[in-house]
Amino acid sequence: MLEQKILNIKTQALEDIEKAQSExxxxxxxxxxxxxxxxxxxxxxxxxxLSLEEKKKIGPLANSVKKEIDEEIKKAEKIxxxxxxxxxxxxxxxxxxxxxxxxxxxxxxxxxNEIENIFVSMGFEIxxxxxxxxxxxxxxxxxxxxxxxxxxxxxxxxxxxxxxxDDTQTNTDKIQYKSVLLRPHTSPVxxxxxxxxxxxxxxxxxxxxxxxxxxDASHEHTFYQFEALVVGDDINAGHFKYIAEEFFxxxxxxxxxxxxxxxxFPFTEPSFEFDINCTVCGGKGCSACQGTGxxxxxxxxxxxxxxxxxxxxxxxxxxGFAWGFGIERLAMIKYKIDDVRLFHGGDLRFIKQF
Ligand code: DAH
Numbered sequence: 119m120l121e122q123k124i125l126n127i128k129t130q131a132l133e134d135i136e137k138a139q140s141e142x143x144x145x146x147x148x149x150x151x152x153x154x155x156x157x158x159x160x161x162x163x164x165x166x167x168l169s170l171e172e173k174k175k176i177g178p179l180a181n182s183v184k185k186e187i188d189e190e191i192k193k194a195e196k197i198x199x200x201x202x203x204x205x206x207x208x209x210x211x212x213x214x215x216x217x218x219x220x221x222x223x224x225x226x227x228x229x230x231n232e233i234e235n236i237f238v239s240m241g242f243e244i245x246x247x248x249x250x251x252x253x254x255x256x257x258x259x260x261x262x263x264x265x266x267x268x269x270x271x272x273x274x275x276x277x278x279x280x281x282x283x284d285d286t287q288t289n290t291d292k293i294q295y296k297s298v299l300l301r302p303h304t305s306p307v308x309x310x311x312x313x314x315x316x317x318x319x320x321x322x323x324x325x326x327x328x329x330x331x332x333x334d335a336s337h338e339h340t341f342y343q344f345e346a347l348v349v350g351d352d353i354n355a356g357h358f359k360y361i362a363e364e365f366f367x368x369x370x371x372x373x374x375x376x377x378x379x380x381x382x383f384p385f386t387e388p389s390f391e392f393d394i395n396c397t398v399c400g401g402k403g404c405s406a407c408q409g410t411g412x413x414x415x416x417x418x419x420x421x422x423x424x425x426x427x428x429x430x431x432x433x434x435x436x437x438g439f440a441w442g443f444g445i446e447r448l449a450m451i452k453y454k455i456d457d458v459r460l461f462h463g464g465d466l467r468f469i470k471q472f
Contacts, residue, residue, distance in 0.1 A: 120161065120168075120176055127151065127158055128183045135190045141198055148191050152184065225472040226342055226461055229449040230324050233344060236368045237322045240361070242346075245321040247307035249328075250277065253297035255306035259428045260385040268384045272302035273330040275339075300328035304345040305385060305442055308421070311347070312429035317436050318350035324445065335457045342445035349421065349438030355390075358418060358439040366394050370452065375401070377412060386419020386440060397451055406454075413451055416443020 131151045138144050151158055162180055165173055223231070234244055247255075253264075262268050279298045307323035324344040331337055348357060359376055366374035374397070378390040393414050396407035403409040418441035423433050446458050453472075455461075460468045 120172075121179060124158075124161060124176070124180055124183055127161075128187065131187045132190055135187075135194050138194055139198070141195060141202075144191055144195050144198065148188075151187050152191075158184065158187075222472070224461075224469065225449055225453065226445055228472060229445055229452070230342065230344070232369060233324060233365075233445070233448075234322070236365055237346070239368075240320075240364065242320045242322050245307050245311045245323045246325065247301070247304070247310045247323060249301055249326050250298055251301035251306050253299065255309055256299055256301055256303075259309040259425065260305055261422050261424045261428075262384045266384070274302050275300040275328050275330050301325075302329050303327055303442060304343040305440070307345055308347050308385075308440060309425065309429050312349070312426070312431065317431070317438070320346075320348040322346045333459055335459065338446070338458050338462060340462060341458070343442055344445050345440065345442045347421070347438060347440045349426075349436050351436065353437045353439055355388075355420060355439060358441065362392065362394075362418075362441070369448070370397050372397070378418075381417060381419075383417055383419055385422050385425050386417075387422045389417065389419035392416060392418050392441070398454075415447065416441060418442070 131147070134147050134151075135144070138147060150156060153159065158180075162184075165177055165180065168176060238244070256274075257269060257272075258264070277298045277300065304323050304325050304327060307325070311319075311321055311323070322344060323346075324342065326340065327343045328340050329337075331339060333339060346361070348361070355378070359378065362376045363374060366376065375395045377393045377395075379393070381389045381391040383389040391414065393412040395401035396404060396411050396413050398404050398406040399411065401411040403411045407413055418439060421438040421440050426436055426438075427433055446461055449455065449461070450458065
């Protein structure tokens with residue numbers, strides 16, 4: 119009778135174990151069949167009331183069934199676990215891929231590339247110079263001597279650089295410094311290029327510049343400029359006006375007129391500042407140009423013969439024009455941006471619009 123009961127429990131248990139689908143179900147079966155309150159446990163407890171003979175018969179049977187159920191549960195647990203692991207490792211090759219976030223060019227780089235492409239299409243070469251510049255190239259060579267009031271126009275970041283690091287390590291009084299600075303404009307590239315090249319030539323020199331000034335919506339301490347220099351036997355201001363109008367018309371993709379106003383720069387003679395007709399109203403006058411019809415762009419002029427001399431050219435042999443202006447200014451007009459600080463502010467909401 120008891121024996122039959124045990125065998126029934128075993129049959130039922132093995133059947134249930136086989137059907138179980140999860141670790142949780144198996145745990146429940148373990149509690150149901152082998153737990154403290156299980157039918158089986160009750161049987162084991164009642165063994166003590168049996169006769170010795172019955173004990174000998176039922177005891178081992180009960181133990182072996184208990185062991186068998188326990189082992190079957192363990193086996194089933196293993197199988198289910200490995201199935202779950204496999205499920206986790208499964209790769210769905212049809213699932214859509216994760217999108218990789220791609221960057222893009224900074225608006226100033228885009229504008230600089232556009233400028234370069236236009237000038238290259240007009241036969242210009244692109245020249246380059248260092249951002250940490252010597253006092254000589256930044257000022258003296260451009261006819262701006264020490265103590266000349268014209269230097270005040272460039273708020274300069276001066277740096278100190280030892281001329282000879284070896285012989286002055288021990289005595290700081292003897293340290294000699296040469297004057298270097300973060301270049302406040304791209305004009306030094308003019309002389310650097312001319313010292314190595316002979317006219318005729320046409321170049322542009324775009325690049326980063328720095329000025330020690332308080333920032334506001336139209337001033338930044340770090341900005342981009344872009345220089346143009348055309349030198350030959352008979353280059354005149356008419357060439358400048360033509361090239362400038364060609365360039366701006368291509369850049370803004372509409373007919374642009376250029377206006378010159380007399381001005382002063384030590385490295386040009388005569389010097390002028392130049393404006394383009396307002397790209398918003400076309401010259402009629404609107405709020406963007408304060409009703410004048412013109413937007414101020416930059417400085418220009420006929421290269422001062424003193425600059426040619428410093429560069430190693432004979433005096434009065436060549437003529438050339440030069441110009442320089444901020445790339446930010448151009449980008450601001452083109453994209454209608456009203457604060458120059460946005461370019462270097464690192465705000466992705468701004469940058470992502472380009
Ligand atoms: N270097 C001048 C500046 O930063 C701009 C400039 C004016 C450049 C006249 C020129 C030029 O080449 O001819 O203010």
